[in-house]
Amino acid sequence: MKSVEFRRERQATWDELEHMLRLADSKGLRALGADQLARLPHLYRATLSSLSVARSISLDRALVEYLESLVGRAYFVVYGTRQHVWRQIGEFLTFRLPDTVRRAKWHILIALVVGAAGTIAAYSLTRSDSDYYYSFVGDMAEGRTPASSTAELREGLYHREDVSTVLGDFAAELFSHNARIGILAFALGFVAGLPTLLLLFYNGLVLGAFVALYASRGLGLDIWGWLLPHGVSELSAVTLCGAAGLLLAHGLVFPGARPRLDSLRERGRDAAVVVIGAVIMLFVAGMIEGIFRQTVTSIWVRYDVAAATAALWLGYYGLCGRRRA
Amino acid sequence: MTERRQRDAKDKLAREIVTPEGIPISFTLASVGDRAVAFVLDLGVQAIAVIVLVVVLSIASRGMDGSWLTPIAIIASFLILNFYFPFFEVRWQGSTPGKRWIGIRVIDARGGQLEAGSVLARNLVRELEVWTPMRFLLANRLLWPNAPGWALLAAGAWTFVFMLLPLFNRDKLRVGDLIGGTRVVVQPKVVLAPDLVDQAAVSMQMRQQAAPTYAFTTEQLGVYGIYELQVLEGVLRQNPKSDAYRDAVQTVADKIRGKIGYTGRVADDARFLRDFYVALRGHLEQRMLFGQRREDKYDKRA
Numbered sequence: 110m111k112s113v114e115f116r117r118e119r120q121a122t123w124d125e126l127e128h129m130l131r132l133a134d135s136k137g138l139r140a141l142g143a144d145q146l147a148r149l150p151h152l153y154r155a156t157l158s159s160l161s162v163a164r165s166i167s168l169d170r171a172l173v174e175y176l177e178s179l180v181g182r183a184y185f186v187v188y189g190t191r192q193h194v195w196r197q198i199g200e201f202l203t204f205r206l207p208d209t210v211r212r213a214k215w216h217i218l219i220a221l222v223v224g225a226a227g228t229i230a231a232y233s234l235t236r237s238d239s240d241y242y243y244s245f246v247g248d249m250a251e252g253r254t255p256a257s258s259t260a261e262l263r264e265g266l267y268h269r270e271d272v273s274t275v276l277g278d279f280a281a282e283l284f285s286h287n288a289r290i291g292i293l294a295f296a297l298g299f300v301a302g303l304p305t306l307l308l309l310f311y312n313g314l315v316l317g318a319f320v321a322l323y324a325s326r327g328l329g330l331d332i333w334g335w336l337l338p339h340g341v342s343e344l345s346a347v348t349l350c351g352a353a354g355l356l357l358a359h360g361l362v363f364p365g366a367r368p369r370l371d372s373l374r375e376r377g378r379d380a381a382v383v384v385i386g387a388v389i390m391l392f393v394a395g396m397i398e399g400i401f402r403q404t405v406t407s408i409w410v411r412y413d414v415a416a417a418t419a420a421l422w423l424g425y426y427g428l429c430g431r432r433r434a
Numbered sequence: 435m436t437e438r439r440q441r442d443a444k445d446k447l448a449r450e451i452v453t454p455e456g457i458p459i460s461f462t463l464a465s466v467g468d469r470a471v472a473f474v475l476d477l478g479v480q481a482i483a484v485i486v487l488v489v490v491l492s493i494a495s496r497g498m499d500g501s502w503l504t505p506i507a508i509i510a511s512f513l514i515l516n517f518y519f520p521f522f523e524v525r526w527q528g529s530t531p532g533k534r535w536i537g538i539r540v541i542d543a544r545g546g547q548l549e550a551g552s553v554l555a556r557n558l559v560r561e562l563e564v565w566t567p568m569r570f571l572l573a574n575r576l577l578w579p580n581a582p583g584w585a586l587l588a589a590g591a592w593t594f595v596f597m598l599l600p601l602f603n604r605d606k607l608r609v610g611d612l613i614g615g616t617r618v619v620v621q622p623k624v625v626l627a628p629d630l631v632d633q634a635a636v637s638m639q640m641r642q643q644a645a646p647t648y649a650f651t652t653e654q655l656g657v658y659g660i661y662e663l664q665v666l667e668g669v670l671r672q673n674p675k676s677d678a679y680r681d682a683v684q685t686v687a688d689k690i691r692g693k694i695g696y697t698g699r700v701a702d703d704a705r706f707l708r709d710f711y712v713a714l715r716g717h718l719e720q721r722m723l724f725g726q727r728r729e730d731k732y733d734k735r736a
Contacts, residue, residue, distance in 0.1 A: 110631055110716050111719065112631075113631050113635070113717075114514075116632070120626075127624055127626075128697030137526075154455060156664055157453065157457050158457075161457050165722070166722065166723065167719065168660055168663055168715050168718055168719050169631070169667070170667050170668075171629075171667065171671065172626070172629065175620070175627070178624050179624050180453075180457075180620030181459055181622045182459055182621065182622060183626060184453060184459065184541075185527050185528060185539055188454070188541075188542070189526075189527025189547075197524075201550075215701060251684075268516075270456065288516075292516070292558055292561045292729075293561050295558060295559075295561075296559045296561050296566075296609075297562060299562065299596070299609055299612075299613065308546075310479070369616075370612065370615075373612060374552075374612070374613065374614065374615030377555045377612075377614060377615070378549065378552055378555055378614070378615075379551075380556035380613075381554040381558055381613075382551055384554075384558055385554060397636070402562070405542075424704070428691040
């Protein structure tokens with residue numbers, strides 16, 4: 110019978126593939142030698158062709174099912190994610206990330222405008238009546254409320270402290286808190302983006318009220334000097350996360366000519382890349398905040414550092430990987 | 435026709451993807467329960483990793499100034515909690531320790547390469563799907579003091595919509611799967627059972643016999659189709675020592691003899707079925723080579 114002969118002829122190939130997959134599953138792909146790795150795609154394709162032959166000539170269900178599952182398992186290994194993790198990270202940082210961010214420029218602009226609108230609104234309201242401060246910031250900023258004296262506020266901005274004390278904790282806490290807010294802003298894009306915009310606006314409100322409090326005591330320049338060294342990275346990161354959420358919403362609400370799910374998937378990948386960029390920026394912001402801010406009290410050095418980080422991010426996202434695109 | 439309906443029910447979880455080589459292969463979607471269990475197992479692994487990290491750090495820093503300990507522990511646990519899934523799904527081709535234990539995997543929904551970007555996207559959304567509802571459940575009074583009860587209820591329902599999404603769509607997709615363009619499927623088990631026709635040939639050689647004991651005419655072989663052949667295959671593949679096998683063989687052999695009008699004397703039902711299987715498969719496979727596929731006994735085309 111043809112199907113019996115077919116099986117006798119090809120079974121050695123299947124066995125070899127099965128053996129290799131077993132090894133790869135229990136010990137990882139590294140357990141396979143170089144020549145085995147080179148043979149793997151070959152064996153996979155041979156077995157795939159066996160499957161399509163078996164489907165057309167064999168009625169042995171056990172055989173067809175076996176080949177289907179063998180091909181399925183081999184498919185996981187051959188078309189799973191690529192292995193070169195370090196090379197992938199390199200390519201991600203030098204090309205994929207800045208390129209994706211550049212393509213999302215309109216979403217970033219919208220996120221920026223919404224955040225800025227929140228800041229300006231809260232700033233002007235709080236300047237006109239300092240009681241608004243409580244409704245925007247709440248009770249979380251202890252010792253930094255309209256009830257504090259100007260001297261206390263100034264002390265908070267220029268207080269020197271040892272790097273490895275409370276502030277380290279504060280920076281780390283802030284890093285994971287902000288990163289989580291960022292990831293949430295991204296995820297909320299799935300709900301058509303409206304909550305993302307609210308989150309951005311709210312974030313702007315807190316910032317605006319905070320700045321207004323200090324500005325009303327004549328500490329305007331000082332508060333920006335305190336905020337910006339890490340704030341450049343941190344606020345851009347929050348904006349990027351918001352832009353990622355808007356990307357998702359865009360894919361979902363305005364799919365264009367493509368099926369909605371395809372469009373969501375494509376934008377979703379881009380959005381995830383942007384979020385990773387934002388998490389990296391938050392990490393940098395946390396470092397600056399923890400190590401730098403409380404040890405350097407010269408306002409001009411603070412502004413220099415802020416300008417340097419701004420130049421760094423603009424240069425990175427604006428220029429890096431342009432040749433490849 | 436109930437048999438057909440049963441087959442349809444079984445296929446309900448089967449999804450076909452077309453590989454880049456253009457050949458369709460089918461996978462079974464992982465059930466929601468399996469995925470939930472895998473997720474809980476993964477959480478357990480993460481928790482253990484964080485605990486081990488904290489213990490190791492505190493032992494290492496004994497006698498030193500331990501003030502840098504907390505920031506490092508916080509940053510490290512943040513990385514573990516957020517990048518555990520992406521890390522393993524990239525390194526282990528769509529698998530994590532929990533998924534591996536249960537035997538499920540992530541694949542690209544369209545059959546292409548599983549990209550790191552998709553893996554990241556599907557896992558970052560967990561913040562919305564799992565942690566937001568959880569935080570809401572455990573600390574809603576803290577997040578939103580003096581809210582009226584109905585508002586809390588509504589907000590809670592809203593957060594849980596995403597968590598429960600996999601229960602309400604055909605493909606068992608969670609939000610992360612929608613955004614990443616992925617599916618979670620069962621890792622197929624690979625077992626190759628011996629070919630019954632080949633076995634029959636070997637046993638004939640052992641008995642030094644050139645032809646099968648029982649012979650059938652073309653009309654008799656024309657009664658059944660592929661579906662019945664494969665049901666018979668299932669019967670013959672049962673454990674020959676079990677009672678179920680003996681009962682099934684007798685019933686099926688009687689039924690077939692009645693249906694095809696076989697009049698010869700039969701001493702050995704099992705051998706009768708085996709011979710019938712070999713003859714029927716040969717017959718149907720040959721017809722198939724000429725392009726005539728007879729799906730089942732109701733198939734009137736061929």
